[in-house]
Amino acid sequence: MSVETAPDPTETDVESLGEELGEAITTLPEYEAFEEAQRAVEADEEVQAKIDEFERVRQEFMMARQTGTASQEDLQHLQETQEELHAMEPMADFLEAKGDLTARLESINRAISDPLAVDFGGEAGGCCHD
Template sequence: MSIETARTDELGRELGDAIAALPEYEAFEDAKAAVEDDEEVQSHISEFEQLREEFMVARQMGEANQQQLQKVQRAQQELHSLPTMAEYLEAQEELQTRLEDINKAISDPLAVDFGGEAGGCCQD
């Protein structure tokens, strides 16, 4: 392993530690734990997942209808309106925004967007 490779690996670990110490990351982890510990939220998540799965199966079989879609959308809206879930979604969005900023800081000097969509090589 070259000195450059070892140093890059070390910097990567330091960056990971720094990200884990960000207030946005800590808020996300706290919100995630709150969602996992909230029985009402977990019940709504299970209901939403079941309705979504049923809709996906019906869609694959060509049997999905607008009423089923609306039922899934209502379940999602109810889930997202729960205070614990709303806080989680907000924390997730704030962390995502911060990570996008970090990705830009890393990618700018390289002219490469490592956090972006995977795509073909060398396209302008």
């Protein structure tokens, strides 16, 4: 016969607060803008084609680098392809929205971590790093 113990009410409260925080984050203007920008990127055929091209060029460059045949021109071509992608309005909007959301989430992380003197968004361990 096993004895079940009731969950610690503090644990349950903290988990509930975590769920509420996650739900609240989805209502932030930064999150909503990010979601909208992501949908726009996914729906834009030209952007999707440029993403495919960039991924192909990046993969070719990585293979060339692994075999030691990558040239400065190969790197420049990769950078140019990325710049072309990032210059496309839907992608530029997405990258801006992503940056805004990241900044807001970092702020939220600080608000959670500051009272604990632990950065849970970073590395929380301190004794086992090489």
